[in-house]
């Protein structure tokens with residue numbers, strides 16, 4: 001085996017790097033400019049026994065020396081334009097000669113294989129030996145059938161060279177012709193580090209140092225409580241690695257998702273409101289919304305089961321002319337019973353199923369009133385006697401209602417209790433319908449009626465007492481009565497017949513001025529028995545109606561005594577408009593947007 005000398009060349013111009021001499025070009029007497037610079041040799045090196053199949057295109061060939069084997073020694077850091085075939089990875093832990101691509105080292109003077117180049121750029125130190133060996137072993141395994149390790153043809157899109165000679169790129173791919181040439185045995189002794197490499201800190205080259213250090217890329221951040229958990233601990237996040245100057249990581253957050261609000265509120269965590277909302281709040285133009293409540297498709301029985309009685313069947317004759325059945329003369333209608341869709345003789349012509357068929361006014365809107373909190377108004381004209389909306393809620397006993405007032409609704413200004421029947425209360429405070437927003441008036445335009453469902457439970461509905469024009473606030477007479485020794489409440493209905501207190505009975509007109517001194521606007525707790533347009537007590541009528549359940553038609557005395565709605569409501573519900581913190585919090589003010597009709601549809605499904 002003859003000795004071989006390999007030239008390490010230094011190009012003075014970057015453009016020369018691209019012109020890699022071919023055997024033909026180097027042997028030509030009229031050497032082109034690029035090739036002539038190869039002669040400008042700065043170092044000579046002797047390399048080891050690896051046999052090469054193709055002679056290296058070096059200046060030695062022109063001198064007639066036989067090229068047998070190559071041992072590469074990089075001796076200077078100035079060998080920036082080494083011919084690709086002569087390059088060796090500047091990472092002492094790697095020293096590969098056949099990477100898929102070449103990269104500049106950090107100093108920009110030497111070459112690194114693609115993997116080491118990427119690694120050193122990302123981490124700031126050389127790829128450790130174990131990592132290099134592992135990847136080399138992988139390659140070996142892949143190409144174990146072949147004699148030489150063939151570099152993989154990179155499928156990655158190459159970065160376009162931005163000038164004619166491509167000299168600005170620190171990334172250079174290995175030409176496939178050169179890739180097939182040699183397999184070098186590389187040992188530490190074979191390599192003399194370049195100046196640039198040797199000047200690097202110890203820790204960069206000594207993998208044992210790296211092993212002991214905590215590797216930054218191994219530091220993981222676990223989100224143990226969901227995607228948004230980072231929002232709460234953003235200070236702990238590592239600083240981003242920027243190419244140039246290190247930018248301070250912004251502590252600003254993106255707006256929180258709407259569903260995140262519930263979590264923040266229940267956990268009572270602080271959070272910042274968006275600027276526009278805060279500004280609107282400060283200017284007093286932020287539209288207030290009622291506190292959260294859940295819309296329900298039917299009453300919920302908390303302490304007992306729902307009744308399943310046998311329906312009362314009327315004796316109506318189905319209309320032969322295609323008109324509507326169960327009109328004013330229907331026994332069930334007279335008794336405030338709704339007909340059963342299955343059993344009514346009029347079948348689908350029956351007009352006495354308003355609650356069951358949801359024949360109510362759908363164009364209603366919640367409005368804000370000056371002194372009464374929120375209210376409800378109709379957007380369309382309503383005719384007298386029309387069912388406007390059903391008052392739904394949780395059916396609880398009086399005792400439970402008392403307990404709730406002392407606990408759940410303790411700090412609430414408004415109350416949503418309405419008398420159901422036989423010592424039971426309908427609580428619309430947490431779950432109900434928009435009927436819960438209807439305020440009291442001493443001269444109301446609506447009244448409450450209780451109708452019995454075919455299975456025996458009650459429907460409590462708000463009906464129009466007279467024709468109501470569009471955009472009019474709906475009101476009924478609460479007929480307030482004290483509940484558990486609570487304070488009385490001032491009435492702000494503003495009518496000429498106002499009795500001064502919501503608790504006063506009809507005919508008892510109170511003078512508001514002296515009352516204002518003694519009456520607190522604190523939470524109140526009272527049962528009221530709303531009056532029918534005729535002024536009948538609903539309690540009596542409810543009892544009557546229960547007595548009359550056994551009757552399938554007229555009353556025993558033949559009279560048509562209507563079962564008036566007499567309910568008890570105790571305003572205790574929360575008014576979000578009262579608390580500024582509540583008002584400023586849009587997340588808290590989000591009302592369940594599900595329309596009642598959608599709930600009804602769901603129920604029907």
Ligand SMILES: C[S@@+](CC[C@H](N)C(=O)[O-])C[C@H]1O[C@@H](n2cnc3c(N)ncnc32)[C@H](O)[C@@H]1O
Pocket residue numbers: 290371372373374375413414415416436437438439440441489490491492493502569570571572573574575
């Ligand atoms: C069933 S809630 C009505 C809706 C309530 N305004 C709201 O904002 O949720 C009953 C409560 O409304 C208030 N309210 C209703 N009518 C009132 C009136 N005429 N004067 C003063 N407050 C009234 C009382 O606080 C009462 O407890």
